[in-house]
Amino acid sequence: MKLLFCCESYWPHRGGVQEVMRQIAERMAAAGHHVDVATSVHPKRRVQRHNGVNIHGFDIRGNLVTGICGEVDSYRKFLTSFDGDAILIKAAQQWSFDALWPVVDQIKARKVFVPCGFSSFYEPSFKDYFQQLPDILKKFDHLVFYAERYRDIDFARANGITHFSIIPNGASEIEFGRQRRQDGRLREELGIPKTDLVLLTVGAPVNAKGHETVAEAFARADTNGRGATLILNGNWPPPGVRWRADHFRAVLHRFRSLNSIRKGVRLFREAGVNGVIDRLFPKPPDERTRVIELPHKAAPDMEIAATNLPVPAPVRKTVLRVDLPRSKVVDAFFESDLFVFASKVEYSPLVLFESAAAGTPFLTVPAGNAAEIVRWTGGGWLCPAEADDRGYINVSPDVLAREIEMGIRSPDRLRALGEAGHQAWRERFTWHKITQSYERVLRGETVMSPLQSEPAEGMVDR
Secondary structure, X not given: OEEEEEOOXXXXXXXXXXXXXXXXXXXXXXXXXXXXXXXXXXXXXXXXXXXXXXXXXXXXXXXXXXXXXXXXXXXXXXXXXXXXOEEEEEOOOOHHHHOOHHHHHHOOOEEEEEOOOOOOOOOHHHHHHHHHHHHHHOOOOEEEEOOOOOHHHHHHHHOOXXXXXXXXXXXXXXXXXXXXXXXXXXXXXXXXXXXXXEEEEEXXXXXXXXXXXHHHHHHHOXXXXXXXXXXXXXXXXXXXXXXXXXXXXXXXXXXXXXXXXXXXXXXXXXXOHHHHHHHHOOOOOOOOOXXXXXXXXXXXXXXXXXXXXXXXXXXXXXXXXXXXOHHHHHHHHHHOOEEEEOOOOOOOOHHHHHHHHHOOOEEEOOOOOHHHHHHHHOOEEEXXXXXXXXXXXXXXXXXXXXXXXXXXXXXXXXXXXXHHHHHHHHHXXXXXXXXXXXXXXXHOOOOOOXXXXXOOOOEOOO
16 A cells, blocks of 8 residues: 555654654554655754655644644645545644645545544634534544544544544554563663662653652552662753752652652752752752763663652662663563553553553552553553643652552562563554554455454444
């Protein structure tokens, strides 16, 4: 088949949307299909072909609510002149989908759309957008949802749309196909003691993925007498970008209440460390304050800042704020004892599937369809949390800390969860298996969901 994939951003940009599209596109290309991707330009993209996929960059920004600007006419012409078999478009509320509304009837190829959760569904500014959306969705030949029950699929059902399939997310068998191991190499590179309990969270942007909440819960949690390290991986602000003073004050206030051991929290940035210390601490930091420098053998783009939390001796907690290259992120999944996820907004988080693939148990808030992923994989458990009137998840650090403690005190349960998650992933949630489902959708064939043995509700094309 000759295929065109459309998404707001693509390799080398990192993120969930980009990873899903890259995994599917590259596997389709490896299977012999001709695959093009229409996406945004990227300053670090030096080639127009990557792993068998042709990449077409357009200088376009925005959506129908905030306004779309850039090479919109060129993009629309590219779509309407495409003479291939099928077009797959990923995510509403962004330009690669919104810009085609006026020309959707002119597209000749089979049109497949992945709504991707409707993150702004409850935002007042998107009210008109979602009032118009049903008519647009009905012009597509097929829709793909990641969840059995969520706001996007419920929206489709409520508007009489039945031509859809449910295809879950997954994790790469290429990256996670090895045996679970904890060989200590990543620990050595990051300066983590061999005896430490290791917790991990991964996500970008960090302000929406709950990194601060996880760090606060980690600080409050009783680690049952063990030293512990929390790895916070994400796209942290670049050098020279300052956090707001009120943010620092709030964090200082929260952590001061933990105990009476010498004043302050050790918060560092990639640059300007001395200036930050001078502004935050009236006295010099004590001997436990440090910034970890990587060994020379470590990847050059691995940036680390460390926070040693003031906890009663002899237990020592360390927080590593890192932006690891992808290979090291995968290593971190394998090396960790527990993955903790406190994201404020999600659709179907890849990191939960990746944790299951690594055989690492996970603790997650009920963001997106996390509850379904818990049920599908058996690889983790839910932390109670509330959603506000716009659907954003807010979890109490105290509640999250108690759940972390429960996991730490039940190593046998953690081991069983990790084994169950890994087995479920191998059987149903590898990208190889999931790509086969997408291939059938793009061909116009009936799709057998990896979640069940019979075609799911709505899996018949109109």
